[in-house]
Amino acid sequence: MSRGGAHFISFEGGEGAGKTTQIKLLGEHLRNAGHEVVITREPGGTPDAEIVRDIALNGEPGRWSAVEEMLLMYTARSQLVRTVIRPALDRGAWVLSDRFADSTLVYQGYAGGVDPDDVRKLHALVLGDFNPDITFIMDIAPDNGMRRVHSRAEVLNQFELRDDAFYVRARSAYLDIAAQEPERCAVINATQSPEAVADDILQVIIERTGTKP
């Protein structure tokens, strides 16, 4: 998808994969190079969508069915795309999103039990063929990622309380999506040092955009 000078990049992966750190590092790099950068996250990124985040993530596992979670995520996503992401891309900005639609496909679809084709149909209904230009799949073994989460979080959200099998399904679903869509997705070894991960990410951006930002 050509967007002129604008770029939409999403960061995906299991819990504790270091997405947020890498978005911050890439954002600083791009801003230092003189680009407008918009950093956002999902669910969230607008005041209303942050309210959706609060009700979707907090409470007991099982508070929402997987279908209800999917609808919450797409309600928030629709508003975020309409009011933040598309306008930023229209201005020529780099948009970096901490999670996007692959999270729904993985967490509510492949790992959560909603038919992945139904998730794709809802995506088409809400957003058509709107998707990131590049998606980084930050890959880490679930037990390793969860160790990182436990070492930093005081209160775990309802996704961080799911059983190990859920995270194992999620990891393999991410790797399957990356294999199915190699032009969009790049798998990054998230167990490396933050500096090494950042180097890998920049290398992919240079290769895929054809410019050194």
Ligand code: TMP
């Ligand atoms: P995180 O931003 O700390 O990764 O937490 C967000 C949580 O929400 C994470 O466990 C994944 C989950 N999630 C979904 O289940 N579906 C979605 O569509 C999105 C965006 C997130």
